[in-house]
Amino acid sequence: MDDKRTFLAIGLAIAILLAWTPLAEHMGWIQRPQPVATTQETAAPTATAPAPAPASQAAQLPVFTPSAGVEVKVETPLYSAVLYSGGGTLRSFTLKRYDETIKPDSPKVNLVSPDAALTAPLGLTVNGQPSWSTGQWSFQGSDLKLEAGQQGSLTFIGLVDGVRVTRVITFNADNYLLSENVLVASDNQTPRTVRLGFTVAATPFSTGKYDPTRLAWDANQSFKEETSESTLTETGIIEQGLFNWAGVMSNYFMNVTAPVDPDNLTLKGRVQGGVWRLALERPDVLVPGSGTEVPVGVNWWFGPKDRELLAAAPDHLDQAVNFGMFSIIARPLLTILSFFHSYVGNWGIAIIMLTFCIRVVFWPLSQKSFKSMEQMKKLQPMMKKLREKYKDDKEALNREMMQLYKTYKVNPAGGCLPILVQIPVFIGLYQALLNSIQLRHASFIPHLPFTDITWLADLSAADPFYITPLLMGASMFLQQRLTPAAGDPTQQKVMMFMPVIFTVMFLNFPAGLVIYWLCNNLLSIGQQWWMLRKA
Numbered sequence: 001m002d003d004k005r006t007f008l009a010i011g012l013a014i015a016i017l018l019a020w021t022p023l024a025e026h027m028g029w030i031q032r033p034q035p036v037a038t039t040q041e042t043a044a045p046t047a048t049a050p051a052p053a054p055a056s057q058a059a060q061l062p063v064f065t066p067s068a069g070v071e072v073k074v075e076t077p078l079y080s081a082v083l084y085s086g087g088g089t090l091r092s093f094t095l096k097r098y099d100e101t102i103k104p105d106s107p108k109v110n111l112v113s114p115d116a117a118l119t120a121p122l123g124l125t126v127n128g129q130p131s132w133s134t135g136q137w138s139f140q141g142s143d144l145k146l147e148a149g150q151q152g153s154l155t156f157i158g159l160v161d162g163v164r165v166t167r168v169i170t171f172n173a174d175n176y177l178l179s180e181n182v183l184v185a186s187d188n189q190t191p192r193t194v195r196l197g198f199t200v201a202a203t204p205f206s207t208g209k210y211d212p213t214r215l216a217w218d219a220n221q222s223f224k225e226e227t228s229e230s231t232l233t234e235t236g237i238i239e240q241g242l243f244n245w246a247g248v249m250s251n252y253f254m255n256v257t258a259p260v261d262p263d264n265l266t267l268k269g270r271v272q273g274g275v276w277r278l279a280l281e282r283p284d285v286l287v288p289g290s291g292t293e294v295p296v297g298v299n300w301w302f303g304p305k306d307r308e309l310l311a312a313a314p315d316h317l318d319q320a321v322n323f324g325m326f327s328i329i330a331r332p333l334l335t336i337l338s339f340f341h342s343y344v345g346n347w348g349i350a351i352i353m354l355t356f357c358i359r360v361v362f363w364p365l366s367q368k369s370f371k372s373m374e375q376m377k378k379l380q381p382m383m384k385k386l387r388e389k390y391k392d393d394k395e396a397l398n399r400e401m402m403q404l405y406k407t408y409k410v411n412p413a414g415g416c417l418p419i420l421v422q423i424p425v426f427i428g429l430y431q432a433l434l435n436s437i438q439l440r441h442a443s444f445i446p447h448l449p450f451t452d453i454t455w456l457a458d459l460s461a462a463d464p465f466y467i468t469p470l471l472m473g474a475s476m477f478l479q480q481r482l483t484p485a486a487g488d489p490t491q492q493k494v495m496m497f498m499p500v501i502f503t504v505m506f507l508n509f510p511a512g513l514v515i516y517w518l519c520n521n522l523l524s525i526g527q528q529w530w531m532l533r534k535a
Helices: 004-029 055-059 229-235 305-313 322-345 347-361 363-389 394-407 415-432 467-482 489-506 511-534
Strands: 072-077 079-084 090-100 109-110 123-126 136-138 149-159 165-171 178-186 192-194 196-202 213-218 223-226 235-242 241-248 253-259 263-271 275-281 284-286 294-304 445-447 454-456
Touching: 055 213, 072 347, 123 165, 178 284, 192 445, 196 241, 196 253, 196 294, 213 235, 213 275, 223 347, 229 263, 241 263, 241 275, 241 294, 241 454, 253 275, 284 294, 284 347, 294 305, 322 415, 347 363, 347 511, 363 394, 363 511, 415 511, 467 489, 467 511, 489 511
Parallel strands: none
Antiparallel strands: 072 079, 079 090, 090 109, 123 196, 136 149, 149 165, 165 178, 178 294, 192 284, 196 275, 213 223, 213 241, 235 263, 241 253, 253 294, 263 275, 445 454
């Protein structure tokens, strides 16, 4: 009799379990996850539905209900962005004020190409897992359209590896900074340790020789970078420390992430399938049970390396505009250049005005150099006799030469001094012109005179017809003809080849830099001609 009752109880329990789910769905007590739309499945696969939450958790966190993945659009005066709700990753980020080329029908710059979008820029990893593909997500809100001065937020809620994740991303219509507050909580009563990572990615922004794509980061306010694609493809990079920001950049654009707490982070970078990828991982965060949410802050920048906008941004993002070891020269030169441009409205004319100012500053040194070379020229007959007399005794020749210089108070290096002093200025201006977003696609003389042929329409690119480099080489040759010849025959031969060497070197330099050197040579020729007449 007891066995019959036992089998009857088991059968009754099975019947109740089989009938419970359809009845609960019919009464609306539980909901099944909505299927992901077919068009979204390839880009962001959705994991299986999580187990029902314990009843005690319902009082702490709302019941998580995944929703179908959709594209969310953000429109501002500066950019147009498309995000995917299945993880809050970027599908595209188009800059409205920057064209890819100088052609009239050129498309706008898109910092997130289709290939880069597949690797989840603006992505979040949870305990090393890509949340956009291993978790389930829902979205709160709608498309954003922001006018100047406005802000707006999007909220993405996900369940990843038993962790409830809420991403609140705020967009600002007046800059390219995205501010995010991530809230993490255990999805049950058990405390968890959660490790978050923030990812960025991009395909090369440019193919130009002087505008390479690179991984770059700020290691405790020290600019670091890795430009070798082969190194990043074969081994990648892993570093630990204090990183204010890190990302993918070129001379003019960047996609970077900047955790609010930068200490004790792990940086990982690679190139995979032609996509430059980087992630910053935070150390583990202890998350209590009972639905308690722990906030984690992070900022992002997808946009141009605009010095004025970056100066007002947090996390030392302004250090992303890097001028190298001569930044102490490059920054004031760029400030003066911008000042001239504000008056004349043409960057080429502003470069010429800056060149004139630099020439005025170096005028006394140039005069001293010319006098030194004139004195050396007068000593050449005596130097020739000394070389013949001591041709077999180098030590004696050097001793007599030094005595000759001392007697006539001549500094043999005096003629080289202005050139040596100007080298840091040249390198500083080179860095300033290469890393200034304002000079990208800046026009000087758009067309060859009396034609419709495009010429110096982009000062950040090389002269398409090599006219300015050839003129620069010719000016160097003329400058040498006006300069007193060096006493050393070897030095004379070296100087004779300098115009050829410089011309070849400058053929593919940015046109703005060639214009500076050409104008500098012409001003030097004018100064030398004036000093010759005075002499």
